[in-house]
Amino acid sequence: MSSDLTSRRAPRAAATPLQRSLKRFDITAMAVAAVISFDTLGQIATGGGEAATWTAVIALFFLVPYALLFAETGAAFPQEGGPYVWVKLAFGRSAAALTTLMYWVTNPIWLGGSLVFLAAETWDGFVFHLGSGTVADYTFKLLFVWVAILTAVVSLRRGKWITTAGAAMKVFTLGLFTLTAVLYGVQHGFQGLDDAGFAPTTAGFLALVPILLFAYVGFEAPNAAGEEMHDPQRDVPAALGRSATIAACCYLLPVLALLAVVPKEHLTGVGGFMEGARLVFGVYGGAAAPVLKATAVMFVLALLTQGSAWMIVSDRMQAMAAADGGFFRRALGAFHPRLGTPVRTNLLSGAVATVFMLAAMQLADGDAADVFAVVLTVAVTTLLLSYLVVVPALVVLRVRRPDVPRPYRVPFGHRGFMGCAALVYAWILIGSWSALFPGVLEQLVGIDYDFLDNWGVSRAAFEAFTLGTVAVLLIVGVIGVVVARREDAVPGTADEAGSRGRM
Structure with a gap:
């Protein structure tokens, strides 16, 4: 690694009690735990047969080049903070701080939105009745959010086993469902395939592309703990390739299984997967009820560890931005001296998730399905917007820093890298x-789009919620950058913050 690059690392990395605890298996499991999204499976399947077609197409033409780009960059620039460091080296600290804010805030929004709603809906329907808007409902959701946060607070040496268990539960649950769906189909026929309609359409593409991209991104997330890996330059490309392959299979096969055996009217974003499980688990006869309940519990625990995995990595990115003097006060990026985790940022994530969860419960008169769709869209939006800066940063680093050793390179060299980046x-x-802006592209190509019918809320309410969220985030980000600059401008402040860095 070049001395110039080493000197430009976030200064907090050297001052924090980071321990190298992630090996190749751990990185793979963390990526699987973070990327495979139970909350998107039902949403994808609502697209019908062409959902499977577009899942495969986007895996080939987006996931593969995306994985190649981040495999090369992650191995070449393995500093703690991952994408924050890459954007900083390419465009400067302020741009990196704003980008990291958009990337990070996706996760407390997602945790306090779609993840907790899906978990509560599953628990209510298959394990224990909670009701809607009841004390039990609020209690469950608050516990879900804060248990996920607390599992991110524990040391990574222990926390990695939580995400590994979550990854194992995901793969096992999806494998069990897919196998059981095949058995059900053999007994009762695969009627769903008869009218599934696998031919791709423009309308289907425009409806599915945001949720599919959201489902496939995030394999670079473990790089946020780059300096807690044993050998990132070798392990990152291998782990990313394995986790991307597992994720593609864990999306495509269950979606096909859902479409094959579950009636279309039962495919919903909130309950589609578990309703499908309720149907196909009938093949187990008298054991169906306990197997279904056990599956529901694993489903909820997998959602919990999914939130934990994202909190572990995205909180580290945000903490490094703060510790580097890019976002509000450096003290926000302090790592606990014993746990080695950014506890203050973890607690901030918990507060944001809680506020968003409480606000989301008031949206659309408490209708879980409508809230789910709109909240998930907000999460999709903030995460995808961050990649509008992250991907160009990878290109700039490829062009401006040819001297940095790259243990792994995209096939076909520079042209291959640039082609993948453009795609x-x-x-x-x-x-x-x-x-x-859902529906705008559809109208441009002459496709009818009933906004209220698709979203359950008016366009005005939808745009107020999504654009308002983005605007508020940008304002907070700009304020954070200004405050950080003023703190750095005070003589001795940075040094004093550094001495306080350990909590």
């Missing part, structure tokens, strides 16, 4: 626009 960026542009 990935085109997908991100389409997905971002479709998430922010």
Whole structure:
């Protein structure tokens, strides 16, 4: 690694009690735990047969080039903070701080939105009745959010086993469902395939592309703990390739299984997967009820560890931005001296998730399905918007820093890298626009689009919620950058913050 690059690392990395605890298996498991999203499976399947077609197409033409780009960059620039460091080296600290804010805030929004709603809906329907808006409902959701946060607070040496268990539960649950769906189909027929309609359409593409991109991004997330890996330059490319392959299979096969055996009217974003499980688990006869309940519990625990995995990595990114003097006060990026985790940022994530959860419960008169769709769209939007800066940063680093050793390189050299970047960026542009302004592209190509019918809320309410969220985030980000600059401008402040860095 060049001395110039080493000197430009976030200064907090050297001052924090980071321990190298992640090996190749751990990195793979963390990526699987973070990326495979139970909350998107039902949402994808609502697209019908062409959902499977577009899942495969986007895996080939987005996931593959995306994985190649981040495998090369993650191995070449393995500093703690991952994407924050990459954007900082390419465009400066302020741009990196704003980008990291958009990337980070996706996760407390997602945790306090779609993840907790899906977990509560599953627990209410299959394990224990909670009701809607009851004390039990609020209690469950608050516990879900804060248990996820607390599992991110524990040391990574222990926390990695939580995410590994979550990854194992995901793969096992999806494998069990897919196998059981095949058995059900053998007994009762695969009627769903008869009218599934696998032919791709423009309308289906525009509806599915944001959620599919959201489902496939995030394999670079473990790089946020780059300096807690034993050998990131070798392990990152291998782990990313394995986790991307597992994720593609864990999306495509269950979606096909859902479409094959579950009646279309039962495919919903909130309950589609578990309703499908309720149907196909009938093949187990008298054991169906306990197997279904056990599956529901694993489903909820997998959602919990999914939130934990994202909190572990994204909180580290945000903490490094603060510790580097890019976002509000450096003290926000302090790592606990014994746990080695950014506890203050973890607690901030918990507060944001709680506020968003409480606000989301008031949206659309408490209708879980409508809240789910809109909240998930907000999460899709903020995450995809961050990639509009992250991907160009990878290109700039490739061009301006040819001296940095790259243990892994995209096939076909520089042209291959640039081609992958262009393809990935085109997908991100389409997905971002479709998430922010659904129905606009459809109308441009002459496709009828009933906004209220699709979203359950008016366009005005939808745009107020999504655009308002983005605007508030940008304002907070700009304030954070200004405050950080003023703190650095005070003589001795940075040094004093550094001495206080350990909590």
